[in-house]
Amino acid sequence: MVNGRPIMGEIxxxxxxxxxxxxxHIFIEEPDLRHPEDATFNxxxxxxxxxRGVWKLYRDANYNNAYDGEFGPGVYExxxxxxxxxxxxxxxxxxxxxxxxxTIMA
Numbered sequence: 001m002v003n004g005r006p007i008m009g010e011i012x013x014x015x016x017x018x019x020x021x022x023x024x025h026i027f028i029e030e031p032d033l034r035h036p037e038d039a040t041f042n043x044x045x046x047x048x049x050x051x052r053g054v055w056k057l058y059r060d061a062n063y064n065n066a067y068d069g070e071f072g073p074g075v076y077e078x079x080x081x082x083x084x085x086x087x088x089x090x091x092x093x094x095x096x097x098x099x100x101x102x103t104i105m106a
Contacts, residue, residue, distance in 0.1 A: 009053025011071075017046045017078045032061040048076050 007027050015021035022040055034042040054072045059065040 007052070009055060010051040011053075011055050012049045012051065013041055013045045014047045014049075015040065015044050019047050019049060019075070019077065021046075031063065034061065046079055048079070050074055050076070 005028070009027065011026050012019075012023055013026065014023045024038070024041055033039070033045075048071075050071050050073050052073065054070045056070055057067045059067060
């Protein structure tokens with residue numbers, strides 16, 4: 001059996017609020033959403049769902065200008081629901097970087 005790289009986390013980003021519109025699954029660090037194959041999400045993430053891991057979000061490519069906080073498993077219907085943390089439509093080159101696996105205690 002051949003194994004691929006381990007999945008350290010999973011986040012789904014959506015172009016519109018309330019998990020609507022185009023979406024992308026991300027399993028590993030993503031240093032720049034302006035990917036040559038699909039730049040749809042550059043400056044266009046409006047909601048997201050963290051399925052696994054704890055993620056740190058950045059305003060600029062290559063892990064520059066981090067937003068406040070870390071985001072663990074859960075549904076985030078609108079990015080602007082988090083006060084000064086993230087403002088909808090103000091995300092310049094938003095980048096997602098996997099921080100670490102964390103067990104969420106219920």
